[in-house]
Amino acid sequence: MARSRIQVRHLLYFVKIVDAGSFSRAATQIHVAQPALSQQIGELEESLGVSLLHRSARGVQPTAAGKLLYAEAQAIIHRIEHLPDFVRACGEDVKGVVRVGMSQVLAASMAKAITGACNVALPNVTLHLVTGTSEHVTSRVREDSLDIAMIFDGDFASGVARQPLFKQQVFLVLQSTTQVEQNPMSWDGLRNLPLILPAHPHADIARIVDALFDDGSGASPALVENDVWAQISAVQAGLGNALLAMGDLSPVKGGAEMKAVPLDPPVYMTVSQIKSAEKPLTPAADATMSVINNLISRHLDEQKIVGGIRVGP
Known part of the structure; x- marks a missing residue:
């Protein structure tokens, strides 16, 4: 028998069922009869040729294939929901100035691609890009001196509306000529390496450092200003190694002289987009x-963000 085509409603119903944890709760939430909902999921499983849900008296849990589909279905639904905004964003009638903040690490790896995409899609929008620590750009969003920002999320990001975009893996960044015995690098292996860290590291980086040096079994790291370029310059000068949420060093000046080694176990930092929780965005900022x-x-789909994974179950 020919398999039926996958439709958007199949994906939407599947996501709702996983979120609700049962067919009956999902049916109540989306106002669809439970037998019809079961039939839709049956069609989806038949189309894919795999079982998507573990069914039990206590509810449902996604199978391994179901977890994969859940993440992909969320991304597809999100893009479809925002398709009208994206199409409108490409119109030449969208005009204005948009002030965008980015953490320095994100700007180092993504600013060029983001400004290029905005220039093509929004030719009449002027982009003002501001970089700094995640804490700094978050405070500027609160003060209304920035419209939107991309940050590494943390406790400091209260009082703003935020949307998680993806998780970025933390890497050990060192000179390309430096020989390491481990790849990926264990946390214990970091004890034997000179580290260059910002004076006030992000909480996720501080957690690694505390685990390494609190017991006094390793040398204390060297501290520099809270400036990613100071860390990168120190690495390039051979003064030590850095811990950065950056797996692709090619956009960085002198990136060919460095390499990024993952940690074991891996550590991830959440990248979020933030805006004012009180003031609505201008049409130009919304389009941006x-x-x-x-x-x-798209970059996540094409695996262009090295060490980047979607936020999902």
Whole structure:
């Protein structure tokens, strides 16, 4: 028997069922009869040729294939929901100035691609890009001196509306000529390496450092200003190695002289997009946000963000 085509409603119903944890709760939430909902999921499983849900008296849980589909279905639904905004964003009638903040690490790896995409999609929008620490650009969003920003999320990001975009793996960044015995590098292996860290590291980086040096069994790291370029310059000068949420060093000046080694176990930092929780965005800022979201989603699909994974179950 020929397999039926997968339709958007199949994906939407599947996501709702996984979120609800049962067919009956999902049926109530989306106002669809439970037998019809079961039939839709049956069609989806038949189309894919795999079982997607473990069914039990206590509810449902996604299978391994179901977890994969859940993440992909969320991305597809998100893009479809934002398709009208993205199409409108490409219109030449969208005009204005948009102030975009980015953490320095994200700007180092993504600013060129983001400004290029916005220039093509929004030719009449002027982009003002501001970089700094995640804490700094978050405070500027609160003060209304930035419209939107991309940050590494943390406790400091209260009082703003935020949307997680993806998780970025943390890497050990060192000179390309440096020989390491482990790849990926264990946390214990870091104890034997000179580290260059910002004076006030992000909480996720601080957690690694605390685990390494609190017991006094390793040398204390060297501290520099809270400036990613100071860390990169120190690495290039051979003064030590850095811990950065950056797996692709090619966009960085002198990136060919460095390499990024993953950690074992891996550590991830959540990248979020933030805006004011009180003031609505201008049409130009809203269009810019849509362009950035679509670019990141596409880069994740194409695995262009080294060490980047979607936020999902």
